[in-house]
Amino acid sequence: MTQLTEPVIALRAATKVFTNRDGERHTAIRDVTFDVHAGEFVSVVGPTGCGKSTTLGLISGLAPATSGTVEVAGAPVREIPSGLGYMFQQDAVLPWRTVLDNVAAGPRYRGASRASARSAAGEWVAKVGLAGFEKYYPHQLSGGMRKRVALAQTLVNEPGILLMDEPFGALDVQTREHMQDLLLSLWAENRAAVVFVTHDLTEAIALADRVVVMTAGPATVKDVVPVGLERPRTVEEIRLEESFLEVYRRVWDSLREEVEITRARGAARVA
Numbered sequence: 001m002t003q004l005t006e007p008v009i010a011l012r013a014a015t016k017v018f019t020n021r022d023g024e025r026h027t028a029i030r031d032v033t034f035d036v037h038a039g040e041f042v043s044v045v046g047p048t049g050c051g052k053s054t055t056l057g058l059i060s061g062l063a064p065a066t067s068g069t070v071e072v073a074g075a076p077v078r079e080i081p082s083g084l085g086y087m088f089q090q091d092a093v094l095p096w097r098t099v100l101d102n103v104a105a106g107p108r109y110r111g112a113s114r115a116s117a118r119s120a121a122g123e124w125v126a127k128v129g130l131a132g133f134e135k136y137y138p139h140q141l142s143g144g145m146r147k148r149v150a151l152a153q154t155l156v157n158e159p160g161i162l163l164m165d166e167p168f169g170a171l172d173v174q175t176r177e178h179m180q181d182l183l184l185s186l187w188a189e190n191r192a193a194v195v196f197v198t199h200d201l202t203e204a205i206a207l208a209d210r211v212v213v214m215t216a217g218p219a220t221v222k223d224v225v226p227v228g229l230e231r232p233r234t235v236e237e238i239r240l241e242e243s244f245l246e247v248y249r250r251v252w253d254s255l256r257e258e259v260e261i262t263r264a265r266g267a268a269r270v271a
């Protein structure tokens with residue numbers, strides 16, 4: 001599909017070199033080029049340690065590129081872009097705050113009054129299916145419920161750009177599928193531009209419009225696979241469809257070689 005609009009996120013030959021304390025240089029990603037357009041959901045897959053999180057770090061402004069360019073909304077990224085939400089595997093739910101106060105923290109930080117922050121938080125707590133749990137503390141929740149709080153914490157800020165780094169990685173398979181469906185239905189309401197990093201190919205394909213396949217480290221883009229499955233989707237159902245399996249085979253064909261390279265390096269290291 002030809003995109004007529006300017007991309008919301010644009011990486012051009014983005015390279016990141018880390019220098020450790022001994023002055024040794026390590027290239028984490030090399031010449032990474034891809035775009036994400038408004039309303040688009042892009043998944044990023046690649047072998048362990050190839051540089052997926054580093055790529056998100058560049059987009060978020062947490063780590064500047066060593067060379068190449070990273071632009072968000074047409075401007076080079078120099079600090080955390082406004083309207084950007086970030087969700088990690090490890091959530092930022094604070095144990096001493098109730099569910100409602102955890103979700104209200106973002107709007108409060110952005111200057112909303114206590115009343116309007118709590119009102120927005122209440123709406124999002126309900127949207128993620130936790131109505132009635134507003135006064136609970138995180139230790140009183142299951143892992144899946146806690147993840148719902150983290151999702152509400154991120155979405156209450158209504159980000160136009162959403163970076164997600166294996167957000168559901170620690171959950172059991174059933175809870176993960178519920179979270180994926182919840183994310184899809186909430187995302188459909190305002191369609192932020194999403195970059196979703198995962199090791200799970202089923203998750204990557206079920207959620208995305210396109211899947212970016214990265215090489216063994218230092219990562220570069222090996223392939224961009226269009227998903228082309230209809231929306232709305234239900235993860236439990238879509239993963240059984242033949243069209244889904246075709247995309248899965250295509251992504252895995254591309255990724256397999258990179259996973260094998262990474263495994264061989266690991267084996268050589270321990271030999």
Ligand SMILES: Nc1ncnc2c1ncn2[C@@H]1O[C@H](COP(=O)(O)OP(=O)(O)OP(=O)(O)O)[C@@H](O)[C@H]1O
Binds near residue numbers: 051
């Ligand atoms: N701050 C840092 N300083 C030095 N090296 C780093 C730093 N951050 C990441 N790296 C290195 O860069 C490479 C890519 O790491 P990154 O975390 O981006 O990979 P990843 O694909 O997200 O990993 P995983 O699959 O395990 O989640 C790794 O070799 C890592 O050790």
